[in-house]
Amino acid sequence: MKILLSPGQHENVWMWRHEKNGAFNVRSGYRFFKNLTNGDTADSSNAYEEQKMWKAIWKMRVPNKVRVFAWRACKESLPSKYNLFKRKIIDSPACDFCNNSIEDVSHAVLQCHIVKVAWRQLVPALTFFPELCTVTEAIVSLLHKGDQGLLSRFFLIAWSFWYRRNKWTIEHSLLDPLQAANYAISLQKLVIPAPATKPFNAETGLLASSSYWVLQAKC
Known part of the structure; x- marks a missing residue:
């Protein structure tokens, strides 16, 4: 997570790092996750964000068979x-x-x-x-x-x-x-x-703390 500090008293806002204007939209998010499910994880930030998705799936309060189903559904x-x-x-x-x-x-x-x-x-x-x-x-x-x-x-x-x-x-x-x-x-x-720290990743089974968002001071 990157934090840009503002000298004034301004409210912080969350910025989606995959759009220039920082605004999230479903098309941008889908394009990002589509790249993940196609194995496009060469970029380190993509790898962190992929791990965030699998972490959210692992943290679901559901039977293990449903988590496995979710993983396989994401991977088609x-x-x-x-x-x-x-x-x-x-x-x-x-x-x-x-x-x-x-x-x-x-x-x-x-x-x-x-x-x-x-x-x-x-x-x-x-x-x-x-x-x-x-x-x-x-x-x-x-x-x-x-x-x-x-x-x-x-x-x-x-x-x-x-x-x-x-x-x-x-x-x-x-x-x-x-x-x-x-x-x-x-x-x-x-x-x-499920314990939040238990490893679960699409390819390696590993988790890492990450964020899809950048916290930016509103100027």
């Missing part, structure tokens, strides 16, 4: 129909529920019309997300809000929708999305908060 490494289609394992990447969209991870847990209805009921604060919001874009917006509890709730619900998807794909057992989500949310009460 879950066995979605799109990923299986790219590897020539299946013949079609179409979503089993709506049949007219490609099922990547973001579609399965955010964009499919069935789960979108559930999202609106379960987390009204997420209704500002754009129509084709990805998991990474969602994380950018949630981190900007600074609400760790909302981040945990988001991934619990997203995990429940992925679990529901798998039950249908593997067992042809259809679960109600609201029931699945409410069950996942109830698991949060049984979880002991």
